[in-house]
Amino acid sequence: GEDVEQSLFLSVxxxxxxxxxxxxxxxxxxxxxxxxxxxxxxxxxLTYIFSNMDMKQDQRLTVLLNKKDKHLxxxxxxxxTGDSAIYFCAETVNNAGNMLTFGGGTRLMVKP
Amino acid sequence: xxxxxxxxxxxxxxxxxxxxxxxxxNLGHDTMYWYKQDSKKFLKIMFSxxxxxxIINETVPNRFSPKSPDKxxxxxxxxxxxxxxxxxxxxxxxxxxxxxxxxxxxxGSGTRLTVV
Numbered sequence: 001g002e003d004v005e006q007s008l009f010l011s012v013x014x015x016x017x018x019x020x021x022x023x024x025x026x027x028x029x030x031x032x033x034x035x036x037x038x039x040x041x042x043x044x045x046l047t048y049i050f051s052n053m054d055m056k057q058d059q060r061l062t063v064l065l066n067k068k069d070k071h072l073x074x075x076x077x078x079x080x081t082g083d084s085a086i087y088f089c090a091e092t093v094n095n096a097g098n099m100l101t102f103g104g105g106t107r108l109m110v111k112p
Numbered sequence: 113x114x115x116x117x118x119x120x121x122x123x124x125x126x127x128x129x130x131x132x133x134x135x136x137x138n139l140g141h142d143t144m145y146w147y148k149q150d151s152k153k154f155l156k157i158m159f160s161x162x163x164x165x166x167i168i169n170e171t172v173p174n175r176f177s178p179k180s181p182d183k184x185x186x187x188x189x190x191x192x193x194x195x196x197x198x199x200x201x202x203x204x205x206x207x208x209x210x211x212x213x214x215x216x217x218x219x220g221s222g223t224r225l226t227v228v
Contacts, residue, residue, distance in 0.1 A: 030214075031214055031216070033216045035216075035219075037153075040221075040222075041221055041222070042116075042202055042219035042220050042221040042222050043155075043202070043204075043217075043219040044219070045215075045216050045217070045218070048215070048216055050213075086153055088155070090216070092214060092216075098143065098206055098208070098209070098214050099157060099160065099168060100157075100216065100217060102154075102155040104152070104153065104154050105153045105154075105155075107153075
């Protein structure tokens with residue numbers, strides 16, 4: 001979407017950390033999300049962060065939010081080949097109900 | 113299984129035909145959506161229904177008509193199919209804020225529509 005941007009592609013080696021970045025333009029974003037899409041499948045919610053937080057950790061996933069720079073990142077520790085997928089960030093804005101606006105997705109390729 | 117299920121998974125049809133895609137959710141969610149994902153994986157909202165009422169209708173051709181017989185179902189009917197309608201169509205659902213938290217959408221697995 002034009003309001004949420006991501007780089008198109010990331011390639012890492014198995015066991016390394018992956019960092020997927022996202023920028024958004026709407027400063028009134030209330031929630032930000034990371035979704036994972038495997039080939040031929042729908043989007044699966046990985047994690048979300050409320051806009052008054054700056055970090056959230058969930059097992060191998062770490063989400064960092066920099067509200068000043070409107071920058072969101074997803075770090076995957078010890079990346080595995082099963083992590084290969086497209087990762088989408090998304091935001092909701094309080095005055096737009098619960099409509100999600102998605103970024104264009106980052107394709108993560110994990111090499112053995 | 114609790115889920116959002118859509119049928120069919122694949123749909124190949126000729127230009128000019130009329131087709132429908134069905135979506136059902138058994139999660140008890142209040143709102144359902146249709147998204148279109150193009151060949152570059154870009155996701156764009158088409159429609160949103162809350163408790164059977166249309167609340168979002170983005171700029172889509174009026175050949176596309178959503179129908180919600182009840183809050184667990186949101187079907188998508190497409191008239192006079194065109195080549196440019198080829199895409200993956202995703203249904204999704206969400207619950208209204210629970211304790212002030214919005215947990216995002218639950219997606220179906222998609223319907224790949226190919227118009228030839």
